[in-house]
Amino acid sequence: MIALVEDKIAFISHPKASMHRMPFPKPHLESFESPLRFQMAERYLETSGALTEMVRVKAPRASLKDPLLVHSPYLVDTVELLSEIGSGQLGESAYASPDLLRAALLTVGGSMKGVDMVLGGDVKHAFVLMRPPGHHASTSNPMGLCYFNNVAIAAKHALQNDAVQRVSIVDFDDHHGNGTSEIFYTNPNVQYISIHEYDYENFGLGHYAEIGHGGGKGTNINIPLVETSPDISYESAINRIVIPAMKSFKPDLIMVSAGYDAHFADPVGNMDIDSRTYWRFGREIRELVKTTAAKGSVWVLEGGYNPFTIGPSIHASLEGLAGNAQPILEDQIDREVNKLIVESNDEIIEKVLETIKPFLKK
Numbered sequence: 001m002i003a004l005v006e007d008k009i010a011f012i013s014h015p016k017a018s019m020h021r022m023p024f025p026k027p028h029l030e031s032f033e034s035p036l037r038f039q040m041a042e043r044y045l046e047t048s049g050a051l052t053e054m055v056r057v058k059a060p061r062a063s064l065k066d067p068l069l070v071h072s073p074y075l076v077d078t079v080e081l082l083s084e085i086g087s088g089q090l091g092e093s094a095y096a097s098p099d100l101l102r103a104a105l106l107t108v109g110g111s112m113k114g115v116d117m118v119l120g121g122d123v124k125h126a127f128v129l130m131r132p133p134g135h136h137a138s139t140s141n142p143m144g145l146c147y148f149n150n151v152a153i154a155a156k157h158a159l160q161n162d163a164v165q166r167v168s169i170v171d172f173d174d175h176h177g178n179g180t181s182e183i184f185y186t187n188p189n190v191q192y193i194s195i196h197e198y199d200y201e202n203f204g205l206g207h208y209a210e211i212g213h214g215g216g217k218g219t220n221i222n223i224p225l226v227e228t229s230p231d232i233s234y235e236s237a238i239n240r241i242v243i244p245a246m247k248s249f250k251p252d253l254i255m256v257s258a259g260y261d262a263h264f265a266d267p268v269g270n271m272d273i274d275s276r277t278y279w280r281f282g283r284e285i286r287e288l289v290k291t292t293a294a295k296g297s298v299w300v301l302e303g304g305y306n307p308f309t310i311g312p313s314i315h316a317s318l319e320g321l322a323g324n325a326q327p328i329l330e331d332q333i334d335r336e337v338n339k340l341i342v343e344s345n346d347e348i349i350e351k352v353l354e355t356i357k358p359f360l361k362k
């Protein structure tokens with residue numbers, strides 16, 4: 001049960017977020033980004049009582065102009081046209097369905113509504129439980145189960161408000177948010193911090209050497225942890241990098257790309273954390289809103305593909321965000337921690353710190 005004292009939290013959702021479905025059976029990756037994950041998450045939060053004290057809001061539909069805040073007209077047109085046709089491939093692991101455009105615009109609308117509610121002073125925080133996710137969608141390319149980059153569009157929308165000069169985005173999804181990173185790579189007003197699983201044997205995007213370009217140099221912070229990283233490595237990444245980097249940037253608004261696929265029981269991600277870490281993110285973001293004097297935080301669902309663990313994981317985040325003690329939940333099982341993995345991550349965190357230090361203000 002979340003007992004709110006002073007901070008109100010909005011819970012933004014819409015039943016039509018369950019309609020889009022890509023035409024693939026298991027074990028295809030596309031089948032995991034399913035209506036079931038959304039329905040199971042919402043049902044868990046309803047039955048656990050997590051929503052009782054939250055302000056429940058139905059996501060409004062965004063207009064077709066809103067995704068143009070970050071996307072090319074070609075991307076927006078093709079999402080619309082292939083949704084009309086009802087099928088077709090828009091990018092790698094990004095296929096259309098007859099319900100895609102409606103679900104995607106509602107997710108963008110819900111994310112923008114979260115920003116409006118926080119900036120308008122209606123609530124301190126907002127959690128947007130919608131799908132499809134967004135952080136892989138770049139300026140011109142839908143991919144990785146993502147079409148419109150919900151968080152990026154909402155961050156751009158926030159920056160149109162005179163009260164917002166800077167936005168920080170924290171992305172704790174298992175995967176690197178290449179889309180968000182690309183969209184804001186040269187933007188000095190948006191700080192993007194991603195903690196993700198990285199394959200050091202097959203180098204890809206999301207390396208800590210990617211720090212932003214031009215005026216945006218120093219605002220792109222990647223924390224590429226190794227496969228099967230445990231809770232303690234996430235705790236170090238939060239304490240040693242996320243907190244000081246955000247205190248240095250002093251955002252007016254904090255956004256969270258809240259992906260829950262780093263959970264140890266997730267069928268897509270390969271990390272080894274449970275809802276105790278998701279509670280920690282909630283608590284630390286709550287504290288960061290206070291210490292940086294940001295107006296609040298807006299959380300938008302990204303990944304998280306185990307329908308049985310996504311509910312407790314979000315529940316834990318909301319408890320942390322509400323300032324409540326860490327709940328004891330059914331997914332919290334003590335697991336053996338591999339010291340070599342922790343040591344590797346400590347070295348990586350050290351390298352990230354060395355890389356970004358010249359850009360941190362005291």
Ligand SMILES: [Zn+2]
Nearest residue numbers: 173174175303
């Ligand atoms: Zn992911």
